[in-house]
Amino acid sequence: MAIIRPFRALRPREDLADKVAALPYDVMNSEEAREAVKGNPYSFLHVDKAEIDLPVGTGLYDRAVYEKARENLYGFADKGVFIREDRNALYIYRLIMDGYAQTGLVACTSIDDYLNNVIKKHEFTRADKEEDRIRHVDTTNAHTGPIFQTYVSKESITGIIEAYKAENKPCYDFVSDDGITHTVWTIRDDETIGKLADEFSSVESLYIADGHHRAASAVRVGVMRRSAKPDYTGEEEFNYFLSVLFPSNELRIMDYNRVVKDLNGMSEEEFIARVSENFEVTKFEGEGQLRPMRKHTFGMFLGGSWYELEAKAGTYDESDPQKRLDVAIMQNNLLHPILGIEDPRTDKRIDFVGGIRGLDELERRVGLDMKVAFSMFPTTIMDLIDIADAGEVMPPKSTWFEPKLRSGLFVHTLD
Incomplete structure (x- = not known):
C-alpha cells in the first residue's frame, strides 16, 4: 500500500x-x-x-x-x-x-x-x-x-x-x-x-x-x-x-565495468590459467570489443586482446538472488580469490567505469594506468527488485542508470 x-x-x-x-x-x-x-x-x-x-x-x-x-x-x-x-x-x-x-x-x-x-x-x-x-x-x-x-x-x-x-x-x-x-x-x-x-x-x-x-x-x-x-x-x-x-x-540499467591495476603478482599466462579454473576462457577473434550479450558471461581485456569468460557450473547459485548476479560471480570467483580484492568499496587497486563511457574507456584505462579490464552484462531491474524483496543488498557498483x-x-x- x-x-x-x-x-x-x-x-x-x-x-x-x-x-x-x-x-x-x-x-x-x-x-x-x-x-x-x-x-x-x-x-x-x-x-x-x-x-x-x-x-x-x-x-x-x-x-x-x-x-x-x-x-x-x-x-x-x-x-x-x-x-x-x-x-x-x-x-x-x-x-x-x-x-x-x-x-x-x-x-x-x-x-x-x-x-x-x-x-x-x-x-x-x-x-x-x-x-x-x-x-x-x-x-x-x-x-x-x-x-x-x-x-x-x-x-x-x-x-x-x-x-x-x-x-x-x-x-x-x-x-x-x-x-x-x-x-x-x-x-x-x-x-x-x-x-x-x-x-x-x-x-x-x-x-x-x-x-x-x-x-x-x-x-x-x-x-x-x-x-x-x-x-x-x-x-x-x-x-x-x-x-x-x-x-x-x-x-x-547500463553495464558497470571493472578495471584493475595489476595481476596480483602473476604473469598474464599464470593469470589466464587461474581464471580458467572457474571460467571458460576463449580468445575473442572478432573485430572491435567484446560486449557480453547474456548473463554469466564477461569480456576481459588483457595484453591488447579481448577474451570471453563464461562462468562454469558451480560458480553461482541460480536460486539465490544475490549469488546469481554477475557482479557477485565476478567478485566471488575472480576479483577476490585470484586478484586479492577483498572489499571493492575500499581497495585502491580497482576502479569502476559506467557503461555510458563505452568500452573504449576500458581499453584507454588499461593503456594508461590499469592492467586488466572486465566488461559486464548489465544487471536487470528485476534483479534489483528480487534483491530488495529478499531483504538483501546489491554488491557495490552493480547498477548504472x-x-x-x-x-x-x-x-x-x-x-
Whole structure:
C-alpha cells in the first residue's frame, strides 16, 4: 500500500528550466561543478554543491556550505528564477535518450513507507554521506534532489499518465547539453491526482533505484522534526519526501565495468590459467570489443586482446538472488580469490567505469594506468527488485542508470 501525495513545488520559470536543471550533486566533484556553472548563474549546482560559490579549499562539510545552499535556493525564489505553485500538484517527467523514453511520476512519498519497508532498499548507506545530506535538507528546509524509485509496472497507472500527456501541454520541454530531452507536465486537477493516488494505494512495494543516501537523509530529518513537534499530525510536509516513480518496464540499467591495476603478482599466462579454473576462457577473434550479450558471461581485456569468460557450473547459485548476479560471480570467483580484492568499496587497486563511457574507456584505462579490464552484462531491474524483496543488498557498483534525473526542476519545501 504505497502512499503518494501532491505538493506545492518550488520550481524554475519555464524560460529558465534548461539553465537551472543540473546533474545530481554526487556525479561530479567540486572542480567539475565549478567548471560546469561557468557562464550560468542559474545552475542548480549553486544549491546542491554550494561550495562552488565559496573560496577554493572550503571544506565540503563546512557549515558555510549549507548556509550558502539555503541563501542560493531562496535567492532564486526572491529573484523570480523560481516560482511557487499556488496549489498542490503532481508532475509527469519524461526523459528521452537515444530515442528511448522513460516516463515517471513526480510526487512525495511517505517516510513511514520507508520506515515500514513499503519503500525497499538494495544498498547500504555511509554515515558521512547521510550526515552531509541531513545537514543540507535541514538547513535549506527542502528536498532539492528527487529520489529515483521504481515499481512493478501497472497498466492502469501507465494509462492515466499517457492519457494526461496526450490531452495537455507540457510546462517544460528542453534538450540538455548531453542530448537528453526533458519534458514535464503539471497535474493540478484533483480527479487525476485522486485516480493516481488510488492506483498507487494498491502497489505493494516501491523500490529505490538510485538515491539511497538522499532517501535515508530525508527520513532522518523527518524523524527529527517529529521529535521536535510531539503533537505532529502526520500531514506536515516533513513526513514526505520528493520522489520520481518509474514503471519497471521502462527503466534501463547500463553495464558497470571493472578495471584493475595489476595481476596480483602473476604473469598474464599464470593469470589466464587461474581464471580458467572457474571460467571458460576463449580468445575473442572478432573485430572491435567484446560486449557480453547474456548473463554469466564477461569480456576481459588483457595484453591488447579481448577474451570471453563464461562462468562454469558451480560458480553461482541460480536460486539465490544475490549469488546469481554477475557482479557477485565476478567478485566471488575472480576479483577476490585470484586478484586479492577483498572489499571493492575500499581497495585502491580497482576502479569502476559506467557503461555510458563505452568500452573504449576500458581499453584507454588499461593503456594508461590499469592492467586488466572486465566488461559486464548489465544487471536487470528485476534483479534489483528480487534483491530488495529478499531483504538483501546489491554488491557495490552493480547498477548504472541512464539517463540521470535532473535536479532543480522540482523542490519540495518542508513547511
